[in-house]
Amino acid sequence: xxxxxxxxxxxPSGPPAxxxxxxxxxxxxxxxxxxxxxxxxxxxxxxxxxxxxAFNWLILNAVWSEAPPxxxxxxxxxxWAFIREKHRVILFGRYxxxxxxxPLLGIAVLLSMVMVSCFRRFWRPWIVAIWAGGLIVFFVLxxxxxxxxxxxxxxxxxxxxxxxFALSQHAAANNLRGVFLWxxxxxxxxxIGGSSILRGLDSLLALIGIGSFFTGLGxxxxxxxxxxSFVPTSLWGGLPLTLLLSIVGIVVxxxxxxxxxxxxxxxxxLIRTVCIAYIELIRGVPLISLLxxxxxxxxxxxxxxxxxxxxxxxxxxxxxxxxxxLAEVIRGGLQAIPRGQFEAADSMGLGYWQKxxxxxxxxAITIVIPPIVNTFIGLFKDTSLVSIVSxxxxxxxxxxxxxxxxxxxxxxxEGYIFAALIYFMFCFFMSKYSQYxxxxxxxxxxxxx
Amino acid sequence: MGxxxxxxxxxxxxxxxxxxNINLDVKPxxxxxxxxxxxxxxxxxxxxxxxLEEHQKGQIVVDGVELTNDLKHIEQIRREVGMVxxxxxxxxxxxxLENLSLxxxxxxxxxxxxxxxxxxxxxxxxxxxxxxxxxxGQLSGGQQQRVAIARSLCMNPKIMLFDEPTSALxxxxxxxVLDVMVELAREGMTMLCVTHEMGFAKxxxxxxxxxxxxxxxEQNDPHNFFDHPQNDRTKLFLSQILGH
Numbered sequence: 001x002x003x004x005x006x007x008x009x010x011x012p013s014g015p016p017a018x019x020x021x022x023x024x025x026x027x028x029x030x031x032x033x034x035x036x037x038x039x040x041x042x043x044x045x046x047x048x049x050x051x052x053x054a055f056n057w058l059i060l061n062a063v064w065s066e067a068p069p070x071x072x073x074x075x076x077x078x079x080w081a082f083i084r085e086k087h088r089v090i091l092f093g094r095y096x097x098x099x100x101x102x103p104l105l106g107i108a109v110l111l112s113m114v115m116v117s118c119f120r121r122f123w124r125p126w127i128v129a130i131w132a133g134g135l136i137v138f139f140v141l142x143x144x145x146x147x148x149x150x151x152x153x154x155x156x157x158x159x160x161x162x163x164x165f166a167l168s169q170h171a172a173a174n175n176l177r178g179v180f181l182w183x184x185x186x187x188x189x190x191x192i193g194g195s196s197i198l199r200g201l202d203s204l205l206a207l208i209g210i211g212s213f214f215t216g217l218g219x220x221x222x223x224x225x226x227x228x229s230f231v232p233t234s235l236w237g238g239l240p241l242t243l244l245l246s247i248v249g250i251v252v253x254x255x256x257x258x259x260x261x262x263x264x265x266x267x268x269x270l271i272r273t274v275c276i277a278y279i280e281l282i283r284g285v286p287l288i289s290l291l292x293x294x295x296x297x298x299x300x301x302x303x304x305x306x307x308x309x310x311x312x313x314x315x316x317x318x319x320x321x322x323x324x325x326l327a328e329v330i331r332g333g334l335q336a337i338p339r340g341q342f343e344a345a346d347s348m349g350l351g352y353w354q355k356x357x358x359x360x361x362x363x364a365i366t367i368v369i370p371p372i373v374n375t376f377i378g379l380f381k382d383t384s385l386v387s388i389v390s391x392x393x394x395x396x397x398x399x400x401x402x403x404x405x406x407x408x409x410x411x412x413x414e415g416y417i418f419a420a421l422i423y424f425m426f427c428f429f430m431s432k433y434s435q436y437x438x439x440x441x442x443x444x445x446x447x448x449x
Numbered sequence: 450m451g452x453x454x455x456x457x458x459x460x461x462x463x464x465x466x467x468x469x470n471i472n473l474d475v476k477p478x479x480x481x482x483x484x485x486x487x488x489x490x491x492x493x494x495x496x497x498x499x500x501l502e503e504h505q506k507g508q509i510v511v512d513g514v515e516l517t518n519d520l521k522h523i524e525q526i527r528r529e530v531g532m533v534x535x536x537x538x539x540x541x542x543x544x545x546l547e548n549l550s551l552x553x554x555x556x557x558x559x560x561x562x563x564x565x566x567x568x569x570x571x572x573x574x575x576x577x578x579x580x581x582x583x584x585x586g587q588l589s590g591g592q593q594q595r596v597a598i599a600r601s602l603c604m605n606p607k608i609m610l611f612d613e614p615t616s617a618l619x620x621x622x623x624x625x626v627l628d629v630m631v632e633l634a635r636e637g638m639t640m641l642c643v644t645h646e647m648g649f650a651k652x653x654x655x656x657x658x659x660x661x662x663x664x665x666x667e668q669n670d671p672h673n674f675f676d677h678p679q680n681d682r683t684k685l686f687l688s689q690i691l692g693h
Contacts, residue, residue, distance in 0.1 A: 343501050344538035348552035348604060349527035358551060363542050 069407045082411035083418050086402035090418060093237020093397035099229065102141045103240040109138050110243050118433060120440065131251070138244070142236060144228025233311040237392035237401075239422065241311070245383040245393070249318040250376050256319065257326030262356060264331055275327075282324035287385055290317040295389040314386045322379045329371045333364030366441045373434035377427050395419055452477045452608060452639055453498060458507035460493060467493050468504065469663040477607075480640045482650040482671075485660035486686060491643045494660065495610045498641070499530045512607060528556055531601030535613040537593045539585035545572070545596050546581040549603050557604065564603070571599040575629050591622030595629055602633075609633065611642040645690060651675065659683045 014020075030040040061077025065084075072079035083090075092103045113134040116122055236244075263275035282290070294317040295310060302308070337360050345355035365372070387396035398419040403412045451474035460468040467490045475481060483491045496502040497509060500516055500523045509516045511526045540548050549568035553559045559567070572578040575595040585593055594614055601609060611630065615623045627649050634640055634653040644650070650657050650671055657674040659667045659682075667680045675691075678684045 338538075340534060340536055340538035341540065344532075344534065344540070346501060347499055347527060347530070347532040348600075349524050349556045350552060351524065351556075354555045358555065359540055363540075366542065 069410075073410060078417075079411045079414050082402070082408050082414050086405070086408065086415070087418070089238075089401040090394070090398045090415065091238045093241065093392040093401055094235045095237060095240075096229070096231060096235065099144075099231065102144070102228065102231075103236075103238070106138045106141045106240050107243060109134050109141070110240070110247055114247060135248075141228070142231065142240065143233075144230050233309040236311060238397040239394050241386075241391060242380075242383050242394040244311070245315055245318055245386065246380040248315060249322055249379055249383070253319045253322040253326055253379070256323040257330055258361065260323060260327035261330035261334060264327065265334060279324045279327055282320055283328070287317070287321050287382055288388055290321050291385060291389050293317070310389065310391060314389060314391055318379065318383060318386075321382075322375065325378075326372065326375050329368050329375055330364065332371070333366075333368035334360065336367050337364055369434055369437050369441070373430055373437075377430050380426060380430070381423060394422060451475050452479075452512055453641075454508070454510045455497075456508040458497065458504045458509060460490075460497065460502065460504045460506075467663050468497070471507070471665060473658075473665065475608075475639065475641065478637050478639055479655050480634050480638075480653050481642070481656050481658060482654040483641065483643045483658045483660060484645060484647075484650070484686070484690075485666075489660040490663040491660045492612050495532075495612060495641050495643055498608075498610060499527050499532055501532075524556075528604060529607045530610060531604055531606035531608070532610045533594070533597050533601055533612065533614045535616050537585070537590075537597045537617075539593055539597055539600070541585055544582055544584055545577075545588070548585065548596065549600050552600075553603050568599070568603055571602045572596075574602065574632075575599045589622060590618045591625045594618065594622075594626045598626075598629055598633070608639045608641070611640065611644065613643050613645075615644065615646060647675070647691060659686065661686070 031037045057077045059077075061075060063072050063075045063077065063079050063081045065081065067079075067081040069079075069082075072081055088097070088100055092100050095103050113131055116130060117127060260275050260279060263271045264279065266272045266275070291314055294313040298308070298313060341359055341363070342355065345359045350358070384393055384395040386393050387399075390396075392400060398415045403409060403415045453473065453475040455471050455473040458468055458471040459466070471494060473494075483494065485491050493502050497504045497516075498511060504516075512529050514522050514526055516522065516526060539545075540551070543551065546565060546568055549571060550561065550564040553564040553567060554561055557564075569578060569581065572581055575598055577592055577595050577599070580588055580592060580596070585596065588596065598614075614630070615626055618626065623646070627646060630640075630642070630649065631653055640653075642649070642654075654671045656668055657671050658665055659674070659678075659680070661682050667674070667678065667683045669677075669679075674683075675687065678687055
């Protein structure tokens, strides 16, 4: 029975105004209880205290135009004129100033390779050719001049490997193994002729990859002069060095880590022991000590006359180090795969590598995408440790090439902020890409529920 | 001359004697149902036939090939022996069609188109062709198990092993799986089934085997097995699963 004039009779339909709209949102999210309210007030206070000065320093009072150090010193805000003046040495380090277009182009090559590889639809065998081609172009650009013998040999071997691999994709060409020149000619014909098979964008990319590969290979084998002045690796620096160390580090460490993870779970005692020993030993020492060993101790053991470039030595140290960490991440993924999956694969007669490659690893790696990308981000930032063995990567170039200038020494904050922004850009990209991959596979998994 | 011959097979898990002196001959096209209380070693027995478990004593010869540590022989036998698991064990990251064509492509080296054509035939056979593009997780348990059976059939096996194929299914889905198995039996497949579906055993089995504590206690044709069990343990077991 409703009593006239009572609350229930006059209650309007719908929730009260304080529960909906902007006020409702505020209430729910910022002032829901006493602690939440205190926290909101504290945050608001900090914002008021910190943001305006930061904004003033970074933007409003900053010197944006080209200006001598004196103008900057007099100004209240940040000295972006310093970055204007020094950005090229920060980005390219000790690399000869007039040749900066070469590392710039090199960065473009590396980044386009990475971008192409990010799309799932390009995860095809020919992506290997694009990488081989891209890396050769990168090195030819960076080195110029007479390419060192070691590099020539490695490139030749890599070229042979890629050529054979690409050929094995076409059954018709299988009986033409052996004669390298024939393979080259045939592959070129196949690539052009194959565009009708590959179609569209795919074929264009394959052509670019294989084309650049042959340009590089031709220059290497037949010693066609590059027409570029020679720049030794000791002068390489800045962003191209950081990118080279991290990209090659990731690309080589990843498969190595998969092998180590599989080896650690192997039934064969020798392989298992070697893998465990490797992982535990490498994980047990800091990267810095590995870099030291690679750069100062290793040359002592090498026979006289054998020289390995300092960049390569640091690169190897980074690869060996990251592979040990990644192997444990991947092993975690392997352990999450139920035994039934292994048994089903076994019962169908799949061999070990078929079972791992088709059934187990695709599931295991999907599970551990977040920690894998975590390790990659770590690796990317850890490359800055190569400054210890006096390779001038992005960070050391910022410090030694830009900030060390006596006229600009006061502008160290601006220099580091600039370098930090570059690091952040790449790390943020990796983080976002990881999320993209997760949703890519997650949708597949949700579909399966 | 049996297609499977087990002679004096023993197996231990550590100290636990899981199979004791197993002697079993299976003739081509024979249908055998193995039953027994849990832990009696019946799953272990059929898992020894495709070497998912390793026996420690005795001899197992499948299709004329002896099972030893030789990986070549093991893979050779596995190609000819299909297995259906209690929990289906479909590959969740692949579509139904990819699940079915995987082994024919990589083990039998069939061209992809041919493998997929065969996969579709097998899916028709288990009456589930319309699900070919779905992922296993989108199917019901009964459908998944029928896909698993089709996956084994794609390898064109000479022998099929069923390890409690209906135990993980909801009751209303058991029939659709059993129907497929009955059909398969009628077409002349050699089958070894570990199952508690006694109705199925009565319809298709040529021989019912009762196991307890790692031993084959009794084996007989279904009529005599169910109506005139000899051993006390068999009688007890039958009364437990049939007597309600």
